[in-house]
Amino acid sequence: MSRICEVSGKGALVGHMVSHSNRKKLIRQLPNLQTKRFYVPEEDRWVSLRVSAAGLRTIEKRGIYAVVKELGL
Template identity: 45%
Template structure:
């Protein structure tokens, strides 16, 4: 499993450690990934995802997993999140058509 956020696509970045003597050695900056369970209101299910702490704040800010996924760009999402997004979009369009 790669070190990437399933919702935002945030991944590993590289850079340098710079010492006091200005020596530079390569290093990796890892994203702050958390295993969280998020609830989809449209589907009525819980989903376990590996997301960054920043993405978790964004999900809360947008009003839940459904709102976040519907507004998110598909290119940033993982394959699992894309499938989930399509299911939510289908379910919400069916609900809107029935109303």
């Protein structure tokens, strides 16, 4: 399973870690992913999603039912 948020679509970024001597090392910056279960009262069921912290804020703002409906789950 890839490290991508199911709500916001955030994924890993690639960049350089630059030392004081200006040597560059390639690194991956991974999103802050959490596996969470949400209860959808309109459908009377639980939905398990792998979401980032930004995705959690989106769910709090719009509601879990609107997000699940948009995802087609």
